Every structure is written in structure tokens, then in C-alpha cells.
Amino acid sequence: MKRLFLYLIPVVSAAGACSHGSGGGVKLKTDLDSVAYVIGMNVGLNLQRMDSTLNAEAVCEGIRDVFRGKTRMTMDDAETFYLSYVNYALPEKARxxxxxxxxxxxxxxxxxxxxxxxxxxxxxxxxxxxxxxxxxxxxxxxxxxxxxxxxxxxxxxxxxxxxxxxxxxxxxxxxxxxxxxxxxxxxxxxxxxxxxxxxxxxxxxxxxxxxxxxxxxxxxxxxxxxxxxxxxx
Missing domain, CATH: 3.10.50.40 (Chitinase A; domain 3)
Structure with missing residues (x-):
């Protein structure tokens, strides 16, 4: 599970900053913009398969904070919280x-x-x-x-x-x-x-x-x- 978390962070970070609002906020002006959007689609689909109830705006905020270089948790704190949720809280909700x-x-x-x-x-x-x-x-x-x-x-x-x-x-x-x-x-x-x-x-x-x-x-x-x-x- 630790490997999954460590893998997930750089993949999400590479997706680029999410736009505010309900869609259409970012214009795909260049090929690189389109590549970033495709990566974002892929990340979104994978996250949806993991848990379709995830708050997409919170996911985007995490991505934006990584690009700003100012996150609300350290990587160690984030990993501890994520593993605790996946291993304990999530199974309890499922049960x-x-x-x-x-x-x-x-x-x-x-x-x-x-x-x-x-x-x-x-x-x-x-x-x-x-x-x-x-x-x-x-x-x-x-x-x-x-x-x-x-x-x-x-x-x-x-x-x-x-x-x-x-x-x-x-x-x-x-x-x-x-x-x-x-x-x-x-x-x-x-x-x-x-x-x-x-x-x-x-x-x-x-x-x-x-x-x-x-x-x-x-x-x-x-x-x-x-x-x-x-x-x-």
C-alpha cells in the first residue's frame, strides 16, 4: 500500500494544476496543454475507479498546492493519513x-x-x-x-x-x-x-x-x- 501511495503522488502532481470552476476554465492552446489534459483525464478515471465519492475539487487543490510548492501536509503526514484511511476507515465504511x-x-x-x-x-x-x-x-x-x-x-x-x-x-x-x-x-x-x-x-x-x-x-x-x-x- 505504501508503494501505491508513493506512486500516486507524482502521477497526480504531473497532471498539472486543476482549474477553478465547473469546467472549461483552461484553454488547450498548445500540444503540451492537451497532453496535460489527457494525463488529467487518466488520473481522474483511475481515482474514480478507486472511489467515485472523492471530492474532485479537493483533489485539484492538492495538485495546485504541489505546483505552488506549499502543501497543507508534509509528505510523511500525508502518507500516514492515507494509509490509516485505506487500512482502517475505508474497510469500516465498507462493512x-x-x-x-x-x-x-x-x-x-x-x-x-x-x-x-x-x-x-x-x-x-x-x-x-x-x-x-x-x-x-x-x-x-x-x-x-x-x-x-x-x-x-x-x-x-x-x-x-x-x-x-x-x-x-x-x-x-x-x-x-x-x-x-x-x-x-x-x-x-x-x-x-x-x-x-x-x-x-x-x-x-x-x-x-x-x-x-x-x-x-x-x-x-x-x-x-x-x-x-x-x-x-
Whole structure:
């Protein structure tokens, strides 16, 4: 995170001073002016992806102060504040928003229930109640679709035409908890808080951002009870 901060400062500084007002304040008279504007666009897009609620005028003021050679914080103070915000304040805001989001789902749809960990679910098919995975050593075969909170599909075993096979203990904790609520042939729809899914790290390969609330559609195809395997030995 420190590297990100140190990289961000010179990139933003290179964008040139922002103009006061709501746009159109700077005329692009030369090629260099246009280059500066393009850099500013790029910086703006990157900052918007990081946090679309940022105060653009405050960002511009920081750039202007760098060019004036008179900033309101030292670089050390700025780095300390930034890292504190990213590592502590921002995750807390995300958790509070997530909690409200999941509560609203449960309140607006009575078919949904919540577990103590925050997993918010509804069972579409209960499945075979004689074959419910209960031990973390039980093996299961699953098909699932994973989506982000805004509905974007992350991955689908249906589209890939494959089956996810795993012991329960090797699944994400929210998936493990969800699967234990249905039997073989069952289907469950679960909203997983970030802490029960990919956490603060996310998954770059899958395109899952840090602290993401995820929606899972899970179908339990097979259950191989550990106790039965143990008896067969």
C-alpha cells in the first residue's frame, strides 16, 4: 500500500494544476496543454475507479498546492493519513454499508434468512434431508454461479460445463455454511459478506475486488459423507 501511495503522488502532481470552476476554465492552446489534459483525464478515471465519492475539487487543490510548492501536509503526514484511511476507515465504511445492504435484503424479502456470520440466504430446493453435508470432512460436488452485488457475473460452472468438487473445509466459509443448509439435489441462493467470501484481498484473477459482497447460486449435486468413507476402510 505504501508503494501505491508513493506512486500516486507524482502521477497526480504531473497532471498539472486543476482549474477553478465547473469546467472549461483552461484553454488547450498548445500540444503540451492537451497532453496535460489527457494525463488529467487518466488520473481522474483511475481515482474514480478507486472511489467515485472523492471530492474532485479537493483533489485539484492538492495538485495546485504541489505546483505552488506549499502543501497543507508534509509528505510523511500525508502518507500516514492515507494509509490509516485505506487500512482502517475505508474497510469500516465498507462493512457498515454491507451490513445495511444485507439487512435490507432480509427485510424486503421474507424468504431470506440470516446466519450469525451474516450470510443471507433463501433455500429454493431443500434436497435429500438424509444426505446433508455436516462435517467439514464431507466431500461435495457443486455447480454455482457467482455474481457481484451489482449483478455482474464473476464465474459460472454451468457455462464452463464443469463441476466443483471439494471437501467442505476447502470451500470459502460462506459457501461451506450455505451448503450445510441443504441436502443432495438442493439449491440455495446466498449473499456472502466479504468476510465469508474473498475478504480484504479479493481475487484479481477472478476480478473480485477487495471487500466485495458476493451473490452465490449453489446447487448441491453429490454428497460423500466422511463417516461413510471411514466405515468403508
Amino acid at each position: 457498515a454499508y454491507e451490513e445495511q445492504f444485507l439487512e435490507d435484503i432480509a427485510r424486503s424479502n421474507r424468504s431470506y434468512a440470516r446466519t450469525s456470520s451474516g450470510v443471507t440466504y433463501t433455500v429454493e430446493e431443500v434436497g435429500d434431508q438424509d444426505l446433508i453435508p455436516t462435517s467439514d470432512r464431507d466431500s461435495v460436488a457443486l455447480r454455482w454461479v457467482i455474481r457481484t452485488a451489482d449483478g455482474e457475473e464473476v464465474t459460472s460452472s454451468y457455462e464452463r460445463g464443469d463441476t466443483v468438487r471439494s471437501t467442505l473445509r476447502n470451500l470459502r466459509s460462506g459457501v461451506r455454511e450455505s451448503v450445510k443448509l441443504i441436502g443432495r439435489g438442493g439449491k440455495i441462493l446466498s449473499w456472502l459478506p466479504a468476510s465469508e467470501a474473498y475478504g480484504a484481498e479479493g481475487d484479481k484473477e477472478l476480478g473480485i475486488a477487495p471487500n466485495s459482497t458476493l451473490y452465490y447460486e449453489i446447487e448441491l449435486l453429490e454428497v460423500d459423507k466422511y463417516a461413510n468413507r471411514y466405515r468403508r476402510r
